[in-house]
């Protein structure tokens with residue numbers, strides 16, 4: 001019998017919405033169900049893609065043009081898919097990924113104003129056959145999210161230093177994606193306290209876990 005493919009789960013949202021904490025929460029739920037998983041992130045996830053991430057987030061390098069930024073995001077993604085995401089899914093390992101192509105629609109599309117046509121062409125080229133099974137959009141007002149970024153006390157990277165109107169366009173683009181893909185997206189109100197946020201995440205995740213356990217017991 002062929003091994004069932006793993007599920008591909010992505011987490012999306014602006015800066016400061018709590019993606020990292022929720023990745024940890026999801027992997028703890030998978031551990032409790034004895035489901036194998038890896039966690040990874042974009043841009044990044046392989047040595048080459050992490051090097052591209054360094055270039056993209058740095059404020060010290062030659063600032064990339066908007067098109068260069070878009071192409072570098074997809075170059076890192078192609079490497080990540082080839083070396084990490086696809087092999088894991090084929091083995092039946094779940095992949096929990098902190099950002100994926102929806103982030104390009106939100107940041108390079110909404111934020112920078114790159115056309116949807118360009119995004120669609122690149123998406124088609126890089127992963128026409130593969131979409132996440134489930135995407136959590138952690139959504140909250142941009143002003144509150146920005147205060148959370150400040151409270152970390154770290155230097156802001158090249159994206160984090162953008163202005164609120166940029167992040168409002170990013171948020172709007174994410175919500176538009178969620179509206180366009182209602183079966184894949186689950187919008188989580190990230191402005192609530194941690195316990196309330198995690199309850200929403202668990203409620204949305206549990207059906208997938210139940211499905212995987214049922215498949216396992218039939219195998």
Ligand code: TMP
Pocket residue numbers: 015041042043073098099100101102103104105107108159160
């Ligand atoms: P992180 O802060 O969530 O680790 O992500 C790094 C930054 O990269 C974040 O500011 C969003 C940005 N980004 C894009 O602009 N486009 C993309 O496709 C991805 C994956 C991330």
